[in-house]
Amino acid sequence: xxxxxxxxxxxxxxxxxxxxxxxxxxxxxxxxxxxxxxxxxxxxxxxxxxxxxxxxxxxxxxxxxxxxxxxxxxxxxxxxxxxxxxxxxxxxxxxxxxxxxxxxxxxxxxxxxxxxxxxxxxxxxxxxxxxxxxxxxxxxxxxxxxxxxxxxxxxxxxxxxxxxxxxxxxxxxxxxxxxxxxxxxxxxxxxxxxxxxxxxxxxxxxxxxxxxxxxxxxxxxxxxxxxxxxxxxxxxxxxxxxxxxxxxxxxxxxxxxxxxxxxxxxxx
Numbered sequence: 243x244x245x246x247x248x249x250x251x252x253x254x255x256x257x258x259x260x261x262x263x264x265x266x267x268x269x270x271x272x273x274x275x276x277x278x279x280x281x282x283x284x285x286x287x288x289x290x291x292x293x294x295x296x297x298x299x300x301x302x303x304x305x306x307x308x309x310x311x312x313x314x315x316x317x318x319x320x321x322x323x324x325x326x327x328x329x330x331x332x333x334x335x336x337x338x339x340x341x342x343x344x345x346x347x348x349x350x351x352x353x354x355x356x357x358x359x360x361x362x363x364x365x366x367x368x369x370x371x372x373x374x375x376x377x378x379x380x381x382x383x384x385x386x387x388x389x390x391x392x393x394x395x396x397x398x399x400x401x402x403x404x405x406x407x408x409x410x411x412x413x414x415x416x417x418x419x420x421x422x423x424x425x426x427x428x429x430x431x432x433x434x435x436x437x438x439x440x441x442x443x444x445x446x447x448x449x450x451x452x453x454x455x456x457x458x459x460x461x462x463x464x465x466x467x468x469x470x471x472x473x474x475x476x477x478x479x480x481x482x483x484x485x486x487x488x489x490x491x492x493x494x495x496x497x498x499x500x501x502x503x504x505x506x507x508x509x510x
Contacts, residue, residue, distance in 0.1 A: 243332060243360055243381055244424045245449060249474045251297050251330055256510040258474070259501060260298035260334065260451065261288065262481025263320065265305050269486060271493050281309070282316040284493075286323055288485050291498040295505050298332035298477050299324055300451075321357055332360050332477070334385065334451070340365030346375040354379045361385050363429060363451075366413055370420050377421045384426055388414055388441065391431025391454040410437075414444045423447040430469070432460025432478070438468035446471060453479040455504070462507055480504060 252258055263285050270284045277283040289299065301320060306313035324331050335353045339346070339362065353359045354376075361383035366373060376384040389399055389410045399410040407415075420426065430441055432454030441450070450469055454460035455478055462478065469476055484504070488496025 243330075243383075245447075245473070245475075248297070248332060248449065251332070252474050252476075253510070255295070255297055256508070257295055257297055257505045258476045258478040258508055258510070259292075259296045259505050260300050260332075260477040260479040261292055261296045261484055261501065262300045262302060262336070262453070262479050263288065263305075263485065264302040264336075264481040265485065267305075267309065269489075271489060271491060273491055279312075279316050279319065281306075281313065282319045282323075284485075285316075285320045287494040288497050289320075289324060289327060291494040292484070292501045293324075293327050293331065295498070295501045296331070298334060298479075300334040300336050300479055300481075302336040302481070318357060321359065325358065333358075334477075335359040335362040338363050338365055338387065340368050340372055342368065343371045343375060346372050350375045350379060350382075354382045361427065363387065366417050370417075373417070373420055377425050382425065384421065385451055386413070386417055386426065386428050388428040389430050389434055389437055391433040391460065395431070395434075411440070411444060414441065418445050418448065423449070427451055427477075429453065432462075432465050435461055435464035435468055438465065442469060442471065447473075447475070449475050449477060451477045451479060453481075455480050455483065462504065466509060478504075478508070 265281050270280050274280040274283045306317040324333055339349045353362045363385045366386045400408050402408050427449040429451050432452045452465050455462050484497050484500045487500035
C-alpha cells in the first residue's frame, strides 16, 4: 500500500483511527474463556464492531508472544481475519524490533511474508543497515520510533547533541533519507504534541503513527492541529481506550461507541 492509497482510505472512511489490539488474556471478558481461542474471539468481535470506522489495526506482539505458541497462532488468525474482512485495512506489527542486518532480514521475512503485516515498528538505534532489510519489500512499511510518549524518552531521545539538536531530530533527519514517504513512517507520542509541529517541518510528507490518545492522556485536538500534513499523513492509535471500553458481554458495542466518538472528533 502506498501513502496515496492509505490517504485515500482515510478520506473514504473519514477516519485516522488505528485500533491497537493489545489483547491481554486476563482482561478478556469471562464469557469468552469458554472459546478454544479466547483472544482471537475477542479480537474478532472488536474488528467486527470497528472495521468500518478504522483504517488500521495494530496488534502488540508482546501480548501474543507471552502466550507462547497459542498466542502466535491467535495472532496469525487475527491477521488472516482482518484480511478477510477488508483487504484495504492496514495492519501494523507493533514489535519494536531492532537488530543487525542478517537478523533484520529474518524479521522482515517473518512479519511481511509469513504473517502478512503491512508494517512493523522498529528501533532505529542500530543504524541504517538494521532498517534497510525492511525497505526491500514493495508495499510494506518500516515505522521508526522517533519521539515516544513514555517518560523515559527524556533519557536519550530528548538529549541534545553537540550540534545543538536533540537526538530524536537527528534520527528523523538521517533516517528520512533511507526510504521514502511510501515505505517509511514514524512513531510520535501524542503526549508530546508541542513537538509535533517541529517534527512535521522535518518530515513534511511522511506518515506519523500517533499512540497515546485515550488511556495515556494525549490530546486529539492538539495532534490534529500540529501533526497533519497537506495530504493527511496520520494514523492515530487508541488501544485500551477502545478495546477495554466495556468489560461485560457488550464489550464490542462499547468498543464501537468509543471508536465512533473518537472518529467523530477527527474533523474529516
